[in-house]
Amino acid sequence: MVIVMRPDATRADVEAVAQTVGAAGGEAFVSRGVSRTIIGLVGDVDRFATLDLRGMSGVADVIRVSTPYKLVSRDHHPERSTVRVGGVPIGPRTVTLIAGPCAVETPEQTLAAARMARAAGATLLRGGAYKPRTSPYAFQGLGETGLRILADVRAETGLPVVTEVVDAHDVDLVASYADMLQIGTRNAQNFALLQAVGAAGKPVMLKRGMNATIEEWLMAAEYIAQRGNLDIVLCERGIRTFETATRNTLDISAVPVAQRLSHLPVIVDPSHSGGRRDLVLPLTRAALAVGADGVIIDVHPHPEQALCDGPQALVDRDLEELARVMAQFPPMLGKTAAADALVSA
Amino acid sequence: MVIVMRPDATRADVEAVAQTVGAAGGEAFVSRGVSRTIIGLVGDVDRFATLDLRGMSGVADVIRVSTPYKLVSRDHHPERSTVRVGGVPIGPRTVTLIAGPCAVETPEQTLAAARMARAAGATLLRGGAYKPRTSPYAFQGLGETGLRILADVRAETGLPVVTEVVDAHDVDLVASYADMLQIGTRNAQNFALLQAVGAAGKPVMLKRGMNATIEEWLMAAEYIAQRGNLDIVLCERGIRTFETATRNTLDISAVPVAQRLSHLPVIVDPSHSGGRRDLVLPLTRAALAVGADGVIIDVHPHPEQALCDGPQALVDRDLEELARVMAQFPPMLGKTAAADALVSA
Amino acid sequence: MVIVMRPDATRADVEAVAQTVGAAGGEAFVSRGVSRTIIGLVGDVDRFATLDLRGMSGVADVIRVSTPYKLVSRDHHPERSTVRVGGVPIGPRTVTLIAGPCAVETPEQTLAAARMARAAGATLLRGGAYKPRTSPYAFQGLGETGLRILADVRAETGLPVVTEVVDAHDVDLVASYADMLQIGTRNAQNFALLQAVGAAGKPVMLKRGMNATIEEWLMAAEYIAQRGNLDIVLCERGIRTFETATRNTLDISAVPVAQRLSHLPVIVDPSHSGGRRDLVLPLTRAALAVGADGVIIDVHPHPEQALCDGPQALVDRDLEELARVMAQFPPMLGKTAAADALVSA
Amino acid sequence: MVIVMRPDATRADVEAVAQTVGAAGGEAFVSRGVSRTIIGLVGDVDRFATLDLRGMSGVADVIRVSTPYKLVSRDHHPERSTVRVGGVPIGPRTVTLIAGPCAVETPEQTLAAARMARAAGATLLRGGAYKPRTSPYAFQGLGETGLRILADVRAETGLPVVTEVVDAHDVDLVASYADMLQIGTRNAQNFALLQAVGAAGKPVMLKRGMNATIEEWLMAAEYIAQRGNLDIVLCERGIRTFETATRNTLDISAVPVAQRLSHLPVIVDPSHSGGRRDLVLPLTRAALAVGADGVIIDVHPHPEQALCDGPQALVDRDLEELARVMAQFPPMLGKTAAADALVSA
Incomplete structure (x- = not known):
């Protein structure tokens, strides 16, 4: 999951997101760009989805990046089934x-x-x-x-x-x-x-x-x-x-x-x-x-x-x-x- | 229900549709226009819907015109309910x-x-x-x-x-x-x-x-x-x-x-x-x-x-x-x- | 822009992406998760969009995160206009x-x-x-x-x-x-x-x-x-x-x-x-x-x-x-x- | 064009529609069903489209049935072109x-x-x-x-x-x-x-x-x-x-x-x-x-x-x-x- 911060987000906003993610058992990686900061989340995505991250100060967008299905995914079962x-x-x-x-x-x-x-x-x-x-x-x-x-x-x-x-x-x-x-x-x-x-x-x-x-x-x-x-x-x-x-x-x-x-x-x-x-x-x-x-x-x-x-x-x-x-x-x-x-x- | 005939539909095509509708217990009203003939169907629309009218010779389109719901319709119950x-x-x-x-x-x-x-x-x-x-x-x-x-x-x-x-x-x-x-x-x-x-x-x-x-x-x-x-x-x-x-x-x-x-x-x-x-x-x-x-x-x-x-x-x-x-x-x-x-x- | 790597992406895949981005004048921030690696890109997004990043080895998805409009955006002009x-x-x-x-x-x-x-x-x-x-x-x-x-x-x-x-x-x-x-x-x-x-x-x-x-x-x-x-x-x-x-x-x-x-x-x-x-x-x-x-x-x-x-x-x-x-x-x-x-x- | 009348439409409503169509140079064919009356219109459809037929008393729906294109239609040019x-x-x-x-x-x-x-x-x-x-x-x-x-x-x-x-x-x-x-x-x-x-x-x-x-x-x-x-x-x-x-x-x-x-x-x-x-x-x-x-x-x-x-x-x-x-x-x-x-x- 990726959190995109608003251009006017403060350092404290970024830290608050990181802390919330940490409290939910995850880890946050911060990438500071020229106009925006992006935070990559690692951990239990289904748990993160219930957090009100989008409602936090300075957050512009929340994007899920991992596939939410596992057993039917080809990621871990590359051979097509009969x-x-x-x-x-x-x-x-x-x-x-x-x-x-x-x-x-x-x-x-x-x-x-x-x-x-x-x-x-x-x-x-x-x-x-x-x-x-x-x-x-x-x-x-x-x-x-x-x-x-x-x-x-x-x-x-x-x-x-x-x-x-x-x-x-x-x-x-x-x-x-x-x-x-x-x-x-x-x-x-x-x-x-x-x-x-x-x-x-x-x-x-x-x-x-x-x-x-x-x-x-x-x-x-x-x-x-x-x-x-x-x-x-x-x-x-x-x-x-x-x-x-x-x-x-x-x-x-x-x-x-x-x-x-x-x-x-x-x-x-x-x-x-x-x-x-x-x-x-x-x-x-x-x-x-x-x-x-x-x-x-x-x-x-x-x-x-x-x-x-x-x-x-x-x-x-x-x-x-x-x-x-x-x-x-x-x-x-x-x-x-x-x-x-x-x-x- | 309305049947729209193709411009090149013959008189026999129109009669065949009328006959099929009659056999299903309905009645057909024919309106002949300059370029197209339109047939209005009267009777059990749900029965007509299963007929393969669209597949008949000379038929261009089949259009349902009555509302398919009755008990919840305002047609027969004009007062809004509480x-x-x-x-x-x-x-x-x-x-x-x-x-x-x-x-x-x-x-x-x-x-x-x-x-x-x-x-x-x-x-x-x-x-x-x-x-x-x-x-x-x-x-x-x-x-x-x-x-x-x-x-x-x-x-x-x-x-x-x-x-x-x-x-x-x-x-x-x-x-x-x-x-x-x-x-x-x-x-x-x-x-x-x-x-x-x-x-x-x-x-x-x-x-x-x-x-x-x-x-x-x-x-x-x-x-x-x-x-x-x-x-x-x-x-x-x-x-x-x-x-x-x-x-x-x-x-x-x-x-x-x-x-x-x-x-x-x-x-x-x-x-x-x-x-x-x-x-x-x-x-x-x-x-x-x-x-x-x-x-x-x-x-x-x-x-x-x-x-x-x-x-x-x-x-x-x-x-x-x-x-x-x-x-x-x-x-x-x-x-x-x-x-x-x-x-x- | 964020690049999501496939679970089976290699370290070399990640480096190749970073290099391509660098060659286009951008910077890449890598967040390694348990199951996936995410790369945040910083630089000229319109330039990145023309790169064939999605076609590179190990790349699962490419997600744009910044707004593509600037003059009409409220980001840099918070007061609503009359x-x-x-x-x-x-x-x-x-x-x-x-x-x-x-x-x-x-x-x-x-x-x-x-x-x-x-x-x-x-x-x-x-x-x-x-x-x-x-x-x-x-x-x-x-x-x-x-x-x-x-x-x-x-x-x-x-x-x-x-x-x-x-x-x-x-x-x-x-x-x-x-x-x-x-x-x-x-x-x-x-x-x-x-x-x-x-x-x-x-x-x-x-x-x-x-x-x-x-x-x-x-x-x-x-x-x-x-x-x-x-x-x-x-x-x-x-x-x-x-x-x-x-x-x-x-x-x-x-x-x-x-x-x-x-x-x-x-x-x-x-x-x-x-x-x-x-x-x-x-x-x-x-x-x-x-x-x-x-x-x-x-x-x-x-x-x-x-x-x-x-x-x-x-x-x-x-x-x-x-x-x-x-x-x-x-x-x-x-x-x-x-x-x-x-x-x- | 077909006009579908409401179940409670009166004979006068039907006549008013027929008259309006006549005034616009068209002809109206009336099919009276058990629960609804349908009026088939013959004449210049583009002219009818501008009439406010849908706003007339007793009208439930107005349905266009003819194809609005002519030169590119196969109706009058059955051979496919090269x-x-x-x-x-x-x-x-x-x-x-x-x-x-x-x-x-x-x-x-x-x-x-x-x-x-x-x-x-x-x-x-x-x-x-x-x-x-x-x-x-x-x-x-x-x-x-x-x-x-x-x-x-x-x-x-x-x-x-x-x-x-x-x-x-x-x-x-x-x-x-x-x-x-x-x-x-x-x-x-x-x-x-x-x-x-x-x-x-x-x-x-x-x-x-x-x-x-x-x-x-x-x-x-x-x-x-x-x-x-x-x-x-x-x-x-x-x-x-x-x-x-x-x-x-x-x-x-x-x-x-x-x-x-x-x-x-x-x-x-x-x-x-x-x-x-x-x-x-x-x-x-x-x-x-x-x-x-x-x-x-x-x-x-x-x-x-x-x-x-x-x-x-x-x-x-x-x-x-x-x-x-x-x-x-x-x-x-x-x-x-x-x-x-x-x-x-």
Whole structure:
């Protein structure tokens, strides 16, 4: 942490800061410049943050310089990690396609979507049984009935299941059916839920909050990691900006930035970020090209009848192109499509 | 809902849209302009939203025009509401000061802060026993011990208690101590929690999500209202923007806008929006002047030792000025300070 | 400037940074912490900014700590300044009302609006002869004809004129008619224009760019000041955020923040920030309450016929309330309405 | 344009709106729903926009539905356009690499950078002689001296020159040296400048304003087109958001969105959006994969001595990888690298 003093700060002001830091168990290094004095603090930053240093006489600014996450940081774990979900790898050597319906509606629809997913090269099935919806009047998901449908479709297709959990209460139930627990963008700072999935013994896909900085996203991952679970996959899904042509603004730069800061795998959700079918394939190509470790995509056999986000689901005629992208891009990045990785394993 | 057709849309395209809407139980009114045709939809908008209308041939845009909230809307409830918290009114005729420590740390600190609050004219005590913190390494609150301290201080000072709940699980416990339940900005779309407080039988203060539009904020209130609880107070606390000089950007316009759209009372949190002590009094004045029904403010007897947000807490020397503002502004807006309203009652 | 080294930075890395800084004429102070080393730089920050310090081995982050503006900074000019426009003060002891039509359309409309302005307590007349419009098909202003109308209305009413200039080319012409030159939000980083008005010998009202940080706004003022003109009034007019209920989000906190950082007067434009008539009076009250040194407001005798921004202009029935606000608020803030200041002078 | 009436609007309110629209030369189509009435307006939208329809009794909302740009719209020009710059195509069939130094500093540095550019496959040379800088104390460019250096380097290397113009005054001068005029992000709504380059008879590269919606960006292009110049290339270069890990947030989705709305070519600037060298190659790959018609990239022989944006310039060791990307990606998108297009032409 660095304290920047005002130009008119006195020697006594500087000493008072140093003393306060010392009383909190830290050490202060003073650099006197021509127009300003800077004080570098060494010690327990979280403790310093609660001190009212900014309120002290002569202080102009207080700047934190160390990263506040540790377990998920690449500083102390330089090798990028691979997370395995029901045997399927997500990590630096592969590109994993996760696909399926936004919401589980019926066994038929879910099975049809799973077959579409597999045809396109997916090795994991997505599908929501619990849907966080902005409107209380919108379809909220089938709950445990939906989880059972997912388990049946997994048995039928062999695809491990990724599904969202929205309440700390439901974590054990959802974990008993799912291969991977998904935390959605609206729960990205629901700390009780993060801690619960951290203790659930299943891999977690953590979507970025639509208003979260990359640092806050990594702090959310740290909440999960702190409970002993490092099988976390980060998922960029767009942030909220002033632009309204797309539902959210896909922050494509966040992929390489997060991969440099953290050892965790990073994937992209091109369906929810754009919210438009015509953007899914272009954004999928961009995600793979920038170096994402995978993508998660909505598909639906009859999107015009979908109970949730039909307008963004890929349909049959898109799958061939998706499969082509999954075949062409990974090799160019020195990666293997996860589907091929499994075949050759 | 309005469908805007593309300039090159055919008559068949228009008919197909009308038919799809009809099949979903709605009615379509077609307005043919020189360059574009517009179709007005009448019926169940939430049902239409799931149709893939945007994906249909000839469709350029789909625009929702009705408000998606109903119970909290002023359309059908033109009188603005007053919510009572332990007898203290929050509503159109009063200005209510809620004050206290950001976090409950010790009985002494909480009592001292409550006395500061009362001295400044507060009629409700704020204080957090459960703290949602971005870092898992930061102080997370005293939990039930904190709730007991708050209850003791209420007994001592007579101030009803407003306190945050962060997990649906804890709602009953917190409600057994609190006079008003607070939903924080990070839980503004934690729908399980919103539903739980909706069923808890206590008034609720709903902070705006730092990334929530005013419409989404009202939808969150609708989640609570739908469970039968209309004792909801909306609290503007700043939104996330590109500006970094303040922690968040207080959206002062949101106060009159929300008051026009909803019958619920609207208050402002000048402490958390700015995150700086020197802004609390100016922003309090602005909040009262714009017409807010109250403010919620951090005070602390020893902010330099605070475990949470010390740098933004008002201290003793600020209280006189706060009391002066609370005395001067409400009459100018045709309101009464809640403290005076209670005295004269 | 502060350089934060990575945890794995070597002693040689630290020395290389110190050497590079030394070669650029600066000095480096090293603070070695337990997990990180911090290097404080002293010298010409603008020179350091061009060095590729971030690209050097072992460097984690580069943080600028000094303010990049000097002439407009309060650091070296602690007294807040008063700017005089045709004899009318704008500054810390007064609250100035500037009012008039968004665009000059006809002599009759401009004179009628000026009389409305004066009736409400305005001491300066606003009115646009050159209008920057998002659409090339929208009304672009009357140009010099408009300037002549403004001059005639000034002669008739005695109100000095504030008017916008949009092209460096036109500065001399506009300055020959105007008492104060206005730089609009879209030109907030049109540096050629800023320099031209800096040399024009007339006071300048500098609107904040809708995407400008407070620091960038002050840097834009520095461009003007650097040409020898310190008669600058800053005008907060809303920033662009994700919220769409208002045209822009009025950043009310920016007023006290800018007043602390700079000695220049700060006023608010409640008409353009909200873009809605029903918000103008509430936002005016908020602006005065937070401590603004004035407000600039659109009025129009017949807004339904206005060629520009009619929906936000105050009309006759609003003026009494505006006059009441201008009478009540300034005294509460220890200020005088500029109209009264002139009378008593 | 669509008028949404309030639920309590009377028949008289609806008729009053229809009458006002009729008086302005338009026609009104009324759709009466169960809870709301919607009025579709047909006629001159720009004229309607100035009416105070939102202020009329019973009106809840006014929604514009037609696109406000015409000449650059794809509605009436479905074929995507190719712009030629000194013979080099930018358009749907090619991927064009534009590279060079951010700022022209010396003849040697510019020639060295141009050779780096050509080695990587560039067919156009970028380089700034006029630099818009946030700080008045930063290097502002060499002006005409810089233009002469660019002309000399063009003679030496054969690369046509793209260079920025920041003042309407300078357009003729810059156009006399340049093959393509660049409008920077800070001038994206400098309408005088847009009109001047529209009349200059040279192709224009129009960077998106960092705070501009895609619609506003296209409106800016319309300003240029309206002066008779349709040789416009749109350049996405990142927008301003709350994320601070990157200088701006590259809005990768804007590329396909703009290509659908407009027939103009769309390229990407991966150097300025991220502001970090380590992101340039990943973002270049993303840009090509999403379907951009080109990229514009900073290169510098000695970035540690650069007077402007050294930290983001590619250096020698990056060029091979850039050349590889330019060779691999275009064919996958059914495009040809512009360098190859020229060779085979």
